[in-house]
Amino acid sequence: MSKNQPQHIKTRIAKEDPELILENELSKRFGDRYRKYRDDYNSIISDPEHKLFLNYPLTVSLELINRCDLECVACYQGFRNDAKQAIIDDKILDKMFLDFKKNKLPALMISQSEPLLYKNIEKVLKKAKEAEIMDVFIFTNGTLLNEKACKMILESSVTKLFVSIDAATEKTFASVRIPVSKRLLNEDRLEKLENNVKRFIKMRNELNRKTPVVRVSFVDLKENHHEVEAFKEKWKDIVDLVEVQKETSMKFYDKLKKENIHLLEEKSLKKYNCDKPWGEISIYSDGSISPCCNLTGKKIPIGNIKDSTIKEMWDGVKMNAVREGLMKNTPIKVCQACIESQETR
Numbered sequence: 001m002s003k004n005q006p007q008h009i010k011t012r013i014a015k016e017d018p019e020l021i022l023e024n025e026l027s028k029r030f031g032d033r034y035r036k037y038r039d040d041y042n043s044i045i046s047d048p049e050h051k052l053f054l055n056y057p058l059t060v061s062l063e064l065i066n067r068c069d070l071e072c073v074a075c076y077q078g079f080r081n082d083a084k085q086a087i088i089d090d091k092i093l094d095k096m097f098l099d100f101k102k103n104k105l106p107a108l109m110i111s112q113s114e115p116l117l118y119k120n121i122e123k124v125l126k127k128a129k130e131a132e133i134m135d136v137f138i139f140t141n142g143t144l145l146n147e148k149a150c151k152m153i154l155e156s157s158v159t160k161l162f163v164s165i166d167a168a169t170e171k172t173f174a175s176v177r178i179p180v181s182k183r184l185l186n187e188d189r190l191e192k193l194e195n196n197v198k199r200f201i202k203m204r205n206e207l208n209r210k211t212p213v214v215r216v217s218f219v220d221l222k223e224n225h226h227e228v229e230a231f232k233e234k235w236k237d238i239v240d241l242v243e244v245q246k247e248t249s250m251k252f253y254d255k256l257k258k259e260n261i262h263l264l265e266e267k268s269l270k271k272y273n274c275d276k277p278w279g280e281i282s283i284y285s286d287g288s289i290s291p292c293c294n295l296t297g298k299k300i301p302i303g304n305i306k307d308s309t310i311k312e313m314w315d316g317v318k319m320n321a322v323r324e325g326l327m328k329n330t331p332i333k334v335c336q337a338c339i340e341s342q343e344t345r
Contacts, residue, residue, distance in 0.1 A: 005278060010220060011244040013236050018213045021240070022135070023160060025211050030134050037106040044279045045216065050327060052278070056103040057314060059135075059280040061293035063112035064088050066285045070114070071178045072143050074166065074219040074247060076295060086286040092305055093124065096283065097295055099310050101131035109293065111139035112284065116314045125156035131248040135159050139214075141177065143189070145196040150203050153212065154333075163197055165190075166219050167270065168230035176223050198238065215241040248341075272331045272339050277323045289313055291322045296338040 019038075026034045043052045052089070066080045100108070108128055115121055128136050138153065142163040153161060167173035175193060189228060198226040201214055216230045216239050228244055234243045234301045276292035283289050287306045290297030302318040325331040331339065 006247045008245055008248070009243060010338065011232070012244075013232055013242040014240060015237070016240070017158075018215070018241050021210050022215055026134055026159065030132075033104070033106075034134050040106075041279065045275045047112065047275075049275050050275070050278050050323070054278070055314075056105065056311060057279065057281050058108060059107040059293075060100070060105060060310070061109040061111055061280060061282040062124075063284045064110065064115050064118035064121065066113050067117055068114040068141065069143055069180050071180055072141075072166070073163075073176050073178070073223060076248075086284070087118070088283075088287070090120070090123075092287055093120075093127065097131050099125040100128075100133060100177070103311060105131065105133050107135035107137070108133045108138065109137040111137065113281070114141055114144070116140055116144035122152050122156075125152065125158065125261045128158040132178070133157070137162060139164070142196050143179075143194045145193075145200060147199065147203075150196075150200045151228055152207075153200070154203060154207065158212045159273060161200065161216065162215045162217065163193075164217050164219070165193065165231070166217075166221070167224055167233055168227040172224050172227055176221060181344060201238065213241065214239045215243055217243040218247055219245045219247055221247050222341075238271075268340055270307075270327055272326060272336065274331075274335060274339060275327055277326065281310065281319075283310075291319055294338060296334055299334045300332065 004220065007242060023034070037058065040052065041058055042053075042056060044058070057071045065085075066083055067085060068075070068080055110121075110124065118124070127137070128162040136156070136158045137269065139161055139162045140272065145163070148211050164169065165173075166176050167190060169188045171187060174185055175191075177189075179185060179189065197214065204210075204214075205210065216235050218228065232242050232244070268319075275290070276297075278293070279301070281289055281291060282293045282297055283305055284298070288298070289303050289305060289310070291302055292298050293302075297344070300318075300320075300322060302316060303313040308316075308324060322332060325335060
């Protein structure tokens with residue numbers, strides 16, 4: 001696995017290095033193009049001086065619909081279920097994927113909210129394949145990962161399936177991953193979810209494939225901390241990667257949404273660094289674009305896909321202001337607050 005482990009990761013357990021699995025599989029298909037993508041990625045996250053500047057993002061994080069069928073305690077709802085509903089439309093998708101193909105986008109993360117709620121998800125996956133995007137991630141809570149969805153994903157070019165679970169027992173699952181439809185609290189939801197993941201792996205293995213790589217994750221909270229070891233033990237011999245992650249403060253996001261973030265007066269860190277604006281952008285279901293996949297970035301809109309191209313915004317004044325602030329160690333207020341929040345977790 002990458003030596004440059006993200007700051008929010010506490011523990012990773014893998015039977016076989018997922019990076020090597022993907023390198024072996026995707027180098028066969030894409031050759032030097034894939035190897036350059038990984039070299040560029042590692043250069044960006046390991047160089048605090050940000051000497052490498054790319055003509056186009058390495059990764060686009062895409063939200064298809066700002067809705068989820070869960071209201072998890074570790075997931076801020078102010079930007080999704082509690083917000084005005086937004087669904088990305090076909091015209092925007094067509095525009096985006098033409099842009100992705102033209103500029104040879106290396107990686108696409110279909111994430112932010114629950115992508116399997118999006119009715120045209122199969123169309124999106126087909127477009128990703130047609131655009132020859134090499135590394136395609138799906139982030140899901142797994143509740144909708146039925147046999148049909150498994151088949152759809154396995155017929156696509158998805159390389160990584162990341163499933164958030166956060167519990168090892170039904171009791172804890174009910175307390176941390178709360179369904180929007182409360183009648184479901186009476187069902188054995190964790191068992192169904194676990195069976196969904198196991199079925200996907202079985203179907204993948206029957207095809208004699210190693211991809212998509214399957215990861216299950218656990219956000220370490222006060223409500224579930226007692227199950228960290230049980231979770232790791234339960235999954236370590238089943239999936240390709242088990243990940244335990246740090247909690248993000250919901251109070252911070254609430255403060256961010258209310259824009260009190262701009263009342264910050266003084267910096268508290270001596271050094272600020274973030275590699276996100278050199279490698280990625282996020283596109284949300286309302287078309288707005290931000291310079292990172294962290295929800296914090298929603299307070300740094302650099303444009304809207306309805307009005308401009310990704311290339312124009314990538315090279316634009318607003319995006320460069322974010323980069324310049326980080327390089328001069330005088331980050332804009334939102335970046336400052338985000339980095340400080342991570343440092344003090």
